[in-house]
Amino acid sequence: MSARNEARLWLAQRATAALLAPCVLVHLATLVFAVRAGLSAQAILERTHGSLAWGVFYSAFVLAAALHGAIGLRTVAAEWLGWRGAGADAASAFAGLALALLGLRAVAAVVL
Amino acid sequence: MLRVAVWRGGAQGKLQEFEVPRRPSQTVLDVVTYIQRRLDSTLSYRFACRVGMCGSCAMTVNGKPRWTCRTHVDRVGGDGRLVIEPLANLPVVKDLVADLREFFDKWSRAGGRFHPTQARDADFARVRPDSRQRREADAGIECIGCAVCYAACDVVKWNPAYLGPAALNRAWTLANDPRDGAQRERLAAVAGDAGCHACHTMMSCTELCPKHLSPTRSIAGLKRATLGFALGEGES
Numbered sequence: 001m002s003a004r005n006e007a008r009l010w011l012a013q014r015a016t017a018a019l020l021a022p023c024v025l026v027h028l029a030t031l032v033f034a035v036r037a038g039l040s041a042q043a044i045l046e047r048t049h050g051s052l053a054w055g056v057f058y059s060a061f062v063l064a065a066a067l068h069g070a071i072g073l074r075t076v077a078a079e080w081l082g083w084r085g086a087g088a089d090a091a092s093a094f095a096g097l098a099l100a101l102l103g104l105r106a107v108a109a110v111v112l
Numbered sequence: 113m114l115r116v117a118v119w120r121g122g123a124q125g126k127l128q129e130f131e132v133p134r135r136p137s138q139t140v141l142d143v144v145t146y147i148q149r150r151l152d153s154t155l156s157y158r159f160a161c162r163v164g165m166c167g168s169c170a171m172t173v174n175g176k177p178r179w180t181c182r183t184h185v186d187r188v189g190g191d192g193r194l195v196i197e198p199l200a201n202l203p204v205v206k207d208l209v210a211d212l213r214e215f216f217d218k219w220s221r222a223g224g225r226f227h228p229t230q231a232r233d234a235d236f237a238r239v240r241p242d243s244r245q246r247r248e249a250d251a252g253i254e255c256i257g258c259a260v261c262y263a264a265c266d267v268v269k270w271n272p273a274y275l276g277p278a279a280l281n282r283a284w285t286l287a288n289d290p291r292d293g294a295q296r297e298r299l300a301a302v303a304g305d306a307g308c309h310a311c312h313t314m315m316s317c318t319e320l321c322p323k324h325l326s327p328t329r330s331i332a333g334l335k336r337a338t339l340g341f342a343l344g345e346g347e348s
Contacts, residue, residue, distance in 0.1 A: 003304030007342035010309035010335075078305070079270035 001089065009071050016068035023061040048110045055111040062103030070096025114189060116143055118155065119197040123204050127195065128152075140173050140180035140188065144196060144208065157208040164322065167258035171208050172197040177263040179322040199263040215259050215276065222279035222307070223298030229291060237291045245288040252285045252330045254323050261317035261327050273306040277317035277327030280308055284330035287337055299338050308334035 001009075034044055048054045074092035077083040083091075114134050117127040130147050141159055148155040159169035164182040171180050173188050174195050185194065202210040230237065239246050261277035262268055268276050275283075283302045286292050302308050308331045317327040 001305070003300060003307065004341060004344075006304035007309055007338055011339065011342045079267070 009074075013068055013071040016064040016071075019060065019064040020068060023057070023064065026057070027061065045110065049112070051111060055107065058107040058110065059104060062107055063100055066096045066100035066103060069099055113192070114143060114185065115193050116147065117193075117195045118144070118147060118208070119204075120155075120207055121204075122206060125204070125207070127197075134185070134192070138185045140171070140178065140183045140185060140194065140196065141169050143185060143194060144171075144180065155208070156206045165256060167256035170199055170258040170260050170263070172200055172263065177260040177320055179258050179260060182322060199259055201263050201265065201268045202259065210259070210263075212259055215262050215278070216257070218275045218279040219257075219282055221301060222275045222283040223286065223294060223301040224279060224282040226286060226289070227292050227294035229293035239290060245290060248333060249285045249288040252281045252325055252327070255281055255325060256323060258322065260320050260322055264316040264320045266314060266316065267310050267312060271305070271310055274310050275302065275307055277311075277331065280311075280334055281325065281327040281330040284333050284337075287334065299334075299341050302334050303338045303341050308338065311335075 039047075070092045073095050074088060077088045077092065114132045116130045116132050118130060119125055120128045130151055132143050132146050132151075135142070141162065144155070144157050145159075148157065157169070157171070159181060160166040161168070162181045164179060167179070169180045170177055172178075172195075173180065173183060174193075176188075177199055178188065180196075188194070196208065198204045198208050199210040202212060202215060205211050255278055257278065259278065261281075265274075265277055267274050280302055283298055287295060287298060292298075304310075311328070311331045313328055313332070315328045318325070318329070321327065
């Protein structure tokens with residue numbers, strides 16, 4: 001991979017980290033609120049079904065986590081396993097894609 | 113007495129034990145010199161200035177890279193035991209001598225050479241001492257090339273192509289030199305997986321730099337400076 005594309009991956013990982021930080025805080029705050037308010041799963045789903053805001057929020061969260069994780073796994077493969085090149089790139093892209101699909105499926109179940 | 117274990121041989125060598133008299137204000141280099149002059153003249157090691165200027169005498173002392181001429185035994189060998197080995201992350205030539213070729217080749221690969229934009233008959237360039245660029249360059253300019261940071265860096269160990277803290281620190285001082293005419297080429301040279309973007313900010317280089325420089329800070333500066341490159345600036 002070219003130095004420019006490596007730099008782009010670094011930038012993408014930084015940008016997704018910046019997005020993930022507030023996403024995690026909002027997610028944790030929501031969890032704490034739901035638990036303390038004694039909301040049942042049914043009550044939570046009633047609030048999230050059809051909500052565009054929660055749909056956009058969790059979709060962004062999932063996509064950022066998938067991209068961030070895939071780039072990180074690629075680095076772990078290179079530095080800890082010595083696995084570099086097209087094979088490692090494809091494997092980390094596959095991991096990111098799988099994370100994105102599984103995450104978006106969960107978002108769909110909560111929102112739609 | 114000090115019990116001293118010293119690396120002997122090449123990469124496949126082993127530690128050899130010596131006993132060295134403890135003296136006041138004794139440095140690790142004093143200990144190695146005592147062994148070479150009094151106990152075993154076949155011991156190979158490297159030093160030149162003995163006063164912390166030349167960067168020749170760095171070795172691994174009790175597991176950490178140190179400049180041995182300014183490292184007092186009192187500071188690192190409190191229990192009377194020293195283990196002295198060649199610098200890590202570099203090939204061993206013999207005993208305590210590491211081969212620094214790759215280390216300095218990477219300075220060159222990182223664009224560590226000054227590219228003048230003026231002929232020799234031009235007037236002096238005026239760089240204000242309080243300008244941001246001058247202060248950034250000042251913060252990293254006192255590197256003595258001892259390779260302590262390179263030996264301390266885990267990313268160098270994991271990624272042999274990584275340019276390393278010293279070469280990137282050098283690139284950052286030149287990136288802040290308004291007289292230099294190769295800025296774009298240098299930023300391209302230090303970007304990517306072998307360059308500043310591989311740094312995980314673990315700061316071993318900054319912790320162990322004997323000159324108290326912060327290569328980590330310089331690398332962070334390069335990461336900011338290469339943003340334009342990452343976004344496609346200068347792409348044909």
